[in-house]
Amino acid sequence: MKLRISMFYLFLYIGMGSFMPFMSLFLNERGYDGATIGIILAAGSLTGIAAQPIFGLINDAARDYRTLLKVSSFLSAIVAFGFIFSHAFIPMMITAIVFSFLNTPAGTIVDAITVENGPKFGFTFGQVRLWGALGFAFITVIAGYVYSAIGYHYSFLAFSFFAIIMFLLMFTFPKLERAKRPEVLGKEVLGALFTNWHFGLFLGITLLISGSVTMNFSYLPIYFQKLNYPVDLVGWNFTIAAVVEIPLFWLSAKLIRRIGLFPMLILGIFAYAIKYIVMGFAPPVGVVLSLQALDGLAFAFYFSSAVEIVNLMAPKHAKATAQTLFAAAGGIAGIVGNVVGGLIVDQQGPQYLFLLMGGIVLLGTLLFIFFPGKRKYQLVINDTNGTEDTSMSH
Incomplete structure (x- = not known):
């Protein structure tokens, strides 16, 4: 189990590192000014914040956490192509919003599963999360050279490739108990x-x-x-x-x-x-x-x-x-x-x-x-x- 989760973190952060640091350059390459880039990035961030409690409730109700991670990985891989084919502002905004909504669950759910089940399998959060940091460090240095030569829109092809690997990796995971429901944001x-x-x-x-x-x-x-x-x-x-x-x-x-x-x-x-x-x-x-x-x-x-x-x-x-x-x-x-x-x-x-x-x-x-x-x-x-x-x- 430790190896499977470590590999999921590795490909999750390789995928994120393949496009996130270069998003502003991609948008600039598409002809957007700084103010418009800021609006598009902010829309994605806001959607990600809004999506977290929604997917938290879905995850609590789901019988198998793997289903949500499969859906998130597979649909994110598809929607990422929307960035490549979007040029006008409205399609780009819609793509950023939908992509952020679908891509949000992967990291948060696997974090919760790791924290809840790590002790039972004999590993800590840090031991497996470390692979994510290594993956991010590895991909960013290579991607910088590659994209500057061939174009920043290829970053989304790279992300889709690694998202599909995460999707396939989910089929090797055993069924586990879900993470416990977090505290409710009540008045008390x-x-x-x-x-x-x-x-x-x-x-x-x-x-x-x-x-x-x-x-x-x-x-x-x-x-x-x-x-x-x-x-x-x-x-x-x-x-x-x-x-x-x-x-x-x-x-x-x-x-x-x-x-x-x-x-x-x-x-x-x-x-x-x-x-x-x-x-x-x-x-x-x-x-x-x-x-x-x-x-x-x-x-x-x-x-x-x-x-x-x-x-x-x-x-x-x-x-x-x-x-x-x-x-x-x-x-x-x-x-x-x-x-x-x-x-x-x-x-x-x-x-x-x-x-x-x-x-x-x-x-x-x-x-x-x-x-x-x-x-x-x-x-x-x-x-x-x-x-x-x-x-x-x-």
Whole structure:
């Protein structure tokens, strides 16, 4: 079972890496300006957010989780061709919306199945999710060279190929018990979360960070194009970041134990700020590529600590809901970031966009440095001797 899930993650993220980092270049190749690109990307993101609870309910009602994953993989492979044949704005928007709706379940459902069933089969989430990161790192560096030579529309052919592999792989999976139904977003649960004003403040600050991170992911290829850097090197940006984050995610528990949750969070966000500000001055392309190591460090530090902080802030009966709200906040920030980023690229250029992103993230860093009551959010980690070690924010 471990091998099957590992291979599913591998092909899932190879498929995603084959087109996602190059989506803005594909749309630019089709003649869309920055503002329109932002609208199309935002529409896809919004659809993905809306689709998650719908497919969560379907998955809860389904007798066999494999059916939904088969449908998602197969139909996504077909709908991806819509991008190739769409040129006008309306067909492109419809394709982006339908594709995002159908493609959403794959990652979320397999994550839930892995977390629920991993212990029974003797593996952890990290052990199999690692293959996804490796697949993403592998494909992005190759795809950057290939698409710059033959055209970015071929990225959707690549995605469809790997989606069909996922579809076929599903036939080898055994029937498993479904993941447990998550907590319902009721008044009682939401009230318990938002009466803790620390949680609301934390979400508010992370909105600033997530919006900037999304703008970086969406408009980094346009940054390369407009500043006349070799566009075939775009894939290396994402590969370098992914390669750096893999070992740091693996080491995250030890790092949290050593320095604490909030210090680790602050270091990660500050790394984002440095990267964005330096890129705003259009340094040589070698420096830009080197800065992507900061992106990998930032994501690993920020995400691994933020998830734990959200978990500690939430009451016992609302922890899953808190994580859902945290993820949703990031998605909403991404939608705003895509739209605003497209407008800024058109009006002021990519350098101004990255300087602005750096300033926003630097503000987020300062807000977390002075975050009230951060000392009380500490993580208890079991060490190798079975005793408990307390990681505390300083």
